[in-house]
Amino acid sequence: MATFLYKLGRTAFRRRRLVALLWVALLALAGVGAATAPAATSSSFSIPGTEAQRAFDLLEERFPGAGADGATARIVFKAPDGGSMNDAAPKAVVEETVAALKSGSDQIVSVTDPYTAQAVSRDGSTAYVSVAYKVNGMELTDETREALTQAGHAAQGKGLTVEVGGDALQTMPETGAGEIVGVVIAGIVLVITFGSLVAAGLPLLTAIIGVGIGVSTITALANVLDLGSTTSTLAMMIGLAVGIDYALFIVSRYRSELADGRTKEEAAGRATGTAGSAVVFAGLTVVIALVGLAVVNIPMLTKMGFAAAGTVVIAVLIALTLIPALLGFAGDKVIGRKQRKGAQNPEEAAKAAKPNAGTRWARFVIRRPVFVLLAGVLGLGAIAIPAASLEMGLPDDGVKPVSATERRAYDLLSDGFGPGFNGPLLVVVDGDKATAEKTVTTIKGLDGIAAVTPATPNKAGDAAMITVIPKDRPSSGATETLVHDIRDATGDDVLVTGATAMNIDFSQKMNDALVPYLALVVGLAFVLLTVVFRSVLVPLKAALGFLLSVVAALGAVVAVFQWGWLGSLFGVEQTGPIMSMMPIFMVGVVFGLAMDYEVFLVTRMREAYVHGERPGEAIVTGFRHSARVVTAAAVIMIAVFSGFIGMSDQMIKMIGFGLAVAVLFDAFVVRMAIVPAVLALLGHKAWWLPKWLDRALPNVDVEGEGLAAQDAAADRKPDLVKA
Structure with missing residues (x-):
């Protein structure tokens, strides 16, 4: 592989104008596609293989239109203290609001009057108007949303407390300045690392081009592939x-x-052949982790994984082709002025040859490997403790900050109609009227029920819908128990669905898929790393270190987003359960990124070991050449991920925080401390590989042995000619 990539790098360097033109053309093509494509919408959400999904599918079949995915909204009214929504004045305000909504937009399907739909609380303090729309929340026009909010504001000015909830208020996640700050920090780190603005600008420029192509392509295909807005x-x-x-x-x-002392073209080829090989295998581990999300069998998660994997593939291709081409344009400017002067000044060159921070740290770890290993493991273990209290769920209006009108509407409904009102269960009966009535009687006899509506049959009379209001809030353990009790007490022809039941089934599916997903991804990556490092213990150590860092990162996520520790520092206004997809998504992404640092750092150690250095010397060599760059890469990645913590979308905020913390733990504790400590303790055994396995595995030549042989052959040529 090293030889092939070496030739690719030299070719890209020589044909730099053509290579640069091709990538710019791809960027322009993707940009045009994104600009002309319809705006992205919320992707359809389904959970194949679950009872909630089967119930939803049956609902679509027997009650056409009842399971439509159009947006909904509720305008909630609360009377002043001592008053009632049944009084003449509040009633007149509600009727005016209903009339205004009906004429406010042609995207509205229906508006229910609370006085005819029994949507007034028993004590008369609270009432709500339900609004149904033809399209989902992302496709609503600004005029439609404005009509909804204006209707609420108009009613609020007449002595009532009025709040608006529902997914009709859903908009694209707001992008704050955090992402820009992350890129700026990355630029500063690159300038400090390279001491050259040109060298610092190349990674930023190529990353932006790659992301531009990837994101524009996703935007262009969003509606065709139902990719969703996030x-x-x-x-x-x-x-x-x-x-x-x-x-x-x-x-x-x-x-x-x-x-x-190599020429520029030769240096470009060598860099692509050696570091480029590490990039290829690091990228493969990320792609395996992201594509492996398909094992979960959640279409939305699968699409997210494939889309992100496509962007990673583009990043790898750009690194192997566009970077060598741009290096050809950069010339000597890729070397900082200070370094150029040092190369010409023997005293400066001698000063630069002194042990750097990476060398000193590696020697410290080699001297005290047991201390470093125990400190790293115990420290991450302590941070991982909150992960034992992990509670998972899907976000609803109840986890939004109290400053949001959706959250206040949610609380008003809970106070007026009971905690379970915001999470009703929809029971679908596949049977006749007698079966439906028997089901209603059975459900009424269960604990945890606040109300059960009479069965509503379809036109054919072969199915019915029953709405069940739990006593407890949607995310409570009691409500989850109630869902299982209904399923256990009724037959196979009775199915439970609704947002709450979908949430429960989704969380269960995530839990069930975690172990198979880990086995698949870690297993494939183990095989890949065994091929790269020609070792059994190094890949095993890499996998165990990853598990330690990801559990510690989950512990930090629980502490901040579920317990509220330092929540205000990270913009967490409301604590709640961790999103169900968060652990498995974080496992996939963090595993891929963790293997990046493993490959980049340990490959250089393997290269030194293969070329004759002792195990301890190889560790020091790897750190001398790679520690500074790995540190810079980790800081950059942490800065980029941290930039997304400032976004309004709770899911992206949580993922940004989780990934930033995971990279912090994995890069600086696992890879920079635990890994060299373990390698120092193992010595030569770290690079042991059974002979039969060594013969069976393909030789991918990540260390550039083929290039070294090429050098040796070139050195012998003059002697042959002379002879």
């Missing part, structure tokens, strides 16, 4: 981080090759 944001988050890192490693190796 898919491009997550792809941008991951693509930007790995794009900068991959380019950083190749540029750094290029500068190192130049320092060894």
Whole structure:
């Protein structure tokens, strides 16, 4: 592989104008596609293989239109203290609001009058108007949303407390300045690392081009593939981080090759052949982790994984082709002025040859491996403790900050109609009227029920719907128990669905899929790393270190988002359960990113070991050449992920925080401390591989042995000619 990538790098360097033109053309093509494509909408949500999904499908079949995915809204009214919504004045205000809504937009399907739909609380203090729309929340026009909010404001000015809830208020996640700050920090770190504005600008430029192509392509295909509005944001988050890192490693190796006296074209080829090989395998681990999300069998999660994986593939291709091409344009400017002067000044060169921070740290770890290992493991273990209290769920209006009108509407409904009113269960009966009535009687006999509506049959009389209001809030354990009790007490022809039941089934599916997903992803990556490192213990150590860092990161997420520790520091206004997809998504992404640092750091150690250095010397060599760059890459990735913490979308905020913390733990504790400590304790055994397995595995030559042989052959040629 090293030889092939070496030739690719040299070709890209020589044909730099053509390569640059091709990537710019791809960016322009993707941009045109994104600009002309319809705006992205919320992706359809389904959970194949669950009872809630089967019930929803049956509902669509027997009650056409009842399961439509159009947006809904509720305008909630609360009378002043001592008053009642049944009084003449409040009643007149509600009727005016209903009339205004009916004429406010042609996207409205229906508006219910609370006085005819029994939507007034028993004590008369609260009432609500339900609004149904033809399209989902992302497709509503600004005029329609304005009509909804204006109707609420008009009623509020007449002595009533009025709040608006529902997904009709859903909009695209707001992008704050955090992402820009993250890129700026990345730029500063690159300038400090390279000491050259040109060298620092190359990774930023290529990462932006790669993300631009990836995100524009996702935007262009969003409606065709039903990708959803958050898919491009997550792809941008991951693509930007790995794009900068991959380019950083190749540029750094290029500068190192130049320092060894190679020509610019040769240095570009060498950098692509050696660091580029590490980039390929690091990218493969990320792609495996993201594509492996398909094992969960949640279409939305699968699409997110494939879209992000596509952006990573683009980042790898750009690092292998566009970076060598741009290095050809950069010339000597890729080397900082200070470094150029040092190369000409023997005293400066001698000063630069002194042990750097990476070398000193590696020697410290080698001297005290047991202390470093125990400190790292115990420290991460302590941070991981909150993960034992992990509670999972899907977000609803109840987890929004109290400053949001959706949250206040949610609370008013809970106070007026009971905690379970915001999470009704929809029971679908596949049978005749007698079966439906028997089901109602059975459900009424269960604990935890606040109300059960009479069965509503369909036109054919072969199915019925029953609405069940739990006593407790939707995310409570009691409500989950009630769902299981209904399913256990009724037959196979009775199915429970609704947002609350879907949430419960989704969380269960995530839990059930976690172990198979881990086995698949870690197993494939173990095989891949065994091929790369020609070792059994190094990949095993890499996998165990990853598990430690990801559990610690989950512990930090629970502490901040579920317990509220330091919540205000990260913009968490309301604590609640961790989103069901968060653990498995974080496992996938963090595993891929963790293997990045493993490959980049340990490959250089393996290279030194293969070329004859002792195990301890190889560790020091790996840190001398890679620690500074790995540190810069980790800081950049943390900065990029942290930038997304400022977004309004709770899911993206949580993922940004989780990934930033996971990279912090994995890069600086696991890879920079635990890994060298374990390698120091193992010595030569770290690189042991059974002979039969060594013969069976393909030789991918990540260390560049083929290039070294090529050098040796070139050195022998003059002697042959002379002879």
